[in-house]
Amino acid sequence: MTEERTGAARRGRPGYDRATVLRRAISLFNERGYEATSIADLARDLGVTKSAVFHHVSSKEDLLAAALDEALDGLAAATDAAVASTGASARERLRAAVTESVSILVEHLPAVTLLLRVRGNSAVEQRALQRRRAIDDRLAALVREAAADGDIRDDIEPELVSRLIFGAVNSLVEWYRPGGPLSPEELGAAVVRMTFEGLAPRTEVPPR
Amino acid sequence: MTEERTGAARRGRPGYDRATVLRRAISLFNERGYEATSIADLARDLGVTKSAVFHHVSSKEDLLAAALDEALDGLAAATDAAVASTGASARERLRAAVTESVSILVEHLPAVTLLLRVRGNSAVEQRALQRRRAIDDRLAALVREAAADGDIRDDIEPELVSRLIFGAVNSLVEWYRPGGPLSPEELGAAVVRMTFEGLAPRTEVPPR
Structure with a gap:
């Protein structure tokens, strides 16, 4: 997972893409539980705003x-x-x-x-x-x-x-x-x- | 689990005991996830007040x-x-x-x-x-x-x-x-x- 945050998937990109958001979301769901993880947690983890996350996913x-x-x-x-x-x-x-x-x-x-x-x-x-x-x-x-x-x-x-x-x-x-x-x-x-x-x-x- | 709510563990008892609270808590944790389950949910499920639950458990x-x-x-x-x-x-x-x-x-x-x-x-x-x-x-x-x-x-x-x-x-x-x-x-x-x-x-x- 770490590679996906810091490696090829992000390198050369300003920000992130849907695939990166999905990889991080899966990690957080696995670590903390799906119910206990919010889009706000995901945004914080990615270092972006909630609306930036909602640019890639509807919910x-x-x-x-x-x-x-x-x-x-x-x-x-x-x-x-x-x-x-x-x-x-x-x-x-x-x-x-x-x-x-x-x-x-x-x-x-x-x-x-x-x-x-x-x-x-x-x-x-x-x-x-x-x-x-x-x-x-x-x-x-x-x-x-x-x-x-x-x-x-x-x-x-x-x-x-x-x-x-x-x-x-x-x-x-x-x-x-x-x-x-x-x-x-x-x-x-x-x-x-x-x-x-x-x-x-x-x-x-x-x-x- | 159902037996424990309606059967021997409760029958003849006004209310419930710690063992019953624990059985129901385990069921709810398994069904909804630990993080997503509150003492309020547990109390609601048992049909008692939160303070009645806290009579049996500290947290x-x-x-x-x-x-x-x-x-x-x-x-x-x-x-x-x-x-x-x-x-x-x-x-x-x-x-x-x-x-x-x-x-x-x-x-x-x-x-x-x-x-x-x-x-x-x-x-x-x-x-x-x-x-x-x-x-x-x-x-x-x-x-x-x-x-x-x-x-x-x-x-x-x-x-x-x-x-x-x-x-x-x-x-x-x-x-x-x-x-x-x-x-x-x-x-x-x-x-x-x-x-x-x-x-x-x-x-x-x-x-x-």
Whole structure:
């Protein structure tokens, strides 16, 4: 976030643009809570007047909607791409969905963090929860299909399997910070290995 | 929660007690956010005056601290019990820690939900984050010990393994609702199976 305030997005610009306003708004919403953050707080943080902020956005809810759409567009595209990949088994598509989701979480960490805290306290939040549920339903259907194929365990309800897999994936927003020892690709691979293989010691190359 | 307002905790009582005030406060904090909830909101929700609420609690932060302690006391006790169990391997103690944590999450779902949303915006929240980190450190040490024993995989950093396991566990606050098809025990068993065994189809009884 810091780069976005002081780096390329602002350098050479007198003032700021809508993208910068949105990035700072997402940070403040995540730090203090959406309800506890006002446009006045955002203006103060950016060092501009409230009316300067309103030049770029019509309301605080406008910023929230844009942030949630950023996260949801990414997650929906990742799920669509994984689910639709032709010639791949449901198990392989599930693996792709996990990998792609990790990549979106890393790429849009602040927006996804905000999304995962939404409780449904307004029409904007309700719409976001609805979009999230639609994505979750597609992922659960993929788990169900892989179980029906006999390619993953079928002794635990697919809905629960899906919730636990993506619970582990989504926990990234709590602890992943850019610049750590693992690249996003290594992180995605580790999440896939943990969710697909569990904790068993690697005594031999797994059969599949 | 509804039972607590209308059921045993209130029935036969003129008014309410501190426990009821705390339960309702936790619900409101979870629904609307801590910052966005006032003692006046709580009083309105309980149908009493603000001074009646202040008869039981000294401040809103007092309620937050009590709620976070409820969650943290439960999680710390669960971790302590699992970590300390003598004669058990680190792997067995890790399994117990997962099972016990699920049980605490189910038993104290609203308080743990609140805990997992804390950002550290006050001394009370900072202290809660510190206690949470101490618990996480003990769990990660258990994973490290099990990996050193050769009893679980050692090709993924123990800290990351621990985060992913308890990411799946903690996701319960997002989707678990009492009265579902699974008992808390069945849920705990399913979480252990998923985290320890992963997704592989059950073609035979696993070797351990």
